[in-house]
Amino acid sequence: MWNPLIIFTTALTFILSLALGIYTLSINPREKINKLWFLSNLAVALWTFSYILLFLTTDDKTAAFLQNFLYTGAILIPIFLFHFVVLFTYQKGRFILLFGYLYSSILIILLYTTDLLLKGTFVNRDFFDEIRGPLFPFYLLYFFLFIILSVIFLIKKYLKADGIYKKQILYILIAILISAIGGSTNYITEIYDIYPYGQTFVFLYPIIITYALFLKKY
DSSP: OOOHHHHHHHHHHHHHHHHHHHHHHHHOTTOHHHHHHHHHHHHHHHHHHHHHHHHHOOOHHHHHHHHHHHHHHHHHHHHHHHHHHHHHHTOOOHHHHHHHHHHHHHHHHHHHHOSSSEEEEEEETTEEEEEEOTTHHHHHHHHHHHHHHHHHHHHHHHTTOOHHHHHHHHHHHHHHHHHHHHHHGGGTHHHHTOOOGGGGGTTHHHHHHHHHHHHHHO
C-alpha cells in the first residue's frame, strides 16, 4: 500500500500549483512572465492530478490513459520552466526555446501515437507504474537538460545581480533544486525498490517561486 504522506503531499502540490497559478495570472493576465508561471503551474497540476487518480484506479486501461496524462505534464514542466527563467532573467534563449518546444511536441506525439516512450503499466505496491519504452531515455535527457539549463541561466544572472533581484533568483534556484531532486526520485524507484520520498518536498516549488515573483513586482 502506498505511503499516505506521498499521497497527501502530492494532493497538496496539485492544490497549491493550481491555486497559485490562477492567482498569479489573475493579478496581471497580460504580463508574459505571469502567463508562463501559470502554464508552469498548470503542467505541475496535470502531473500531480494524474498521479492522484492513479492511486485510486483499479483498471489497467484507465491507468494507461492516466499515465499518458501524467507524462504530458511531466514533458511540459521543463520547457515552461525554462521559458519562465529566460523571461525572468532577461536573457536570450530563442533558439533553445524553439528546440525545446519542438522536442517536447515530438515527445507528446510519440506518447499518444506509439509505445516508444511508454508501453503500458504494471502494478507496483498497489500502484500502476509505467512500463518504459525504448525511447524513454530521450525523455529523461530532455527533462534534465532543460532543468540544468534553467539552473545555469539563473546562476549566470545571480552572479551579476544585486539587491532584491539577487534574492529572488536565489529563491527560484532553491525551489528548482528541491523540486528537481525530489521529483527525480520517481525515476529511480524501480531500480532501488523504494518510495519516491523526495516527491514529498515538491509542494514547496510553487510556493517559493510565486513568493519570489511577487517580491519584486507587487
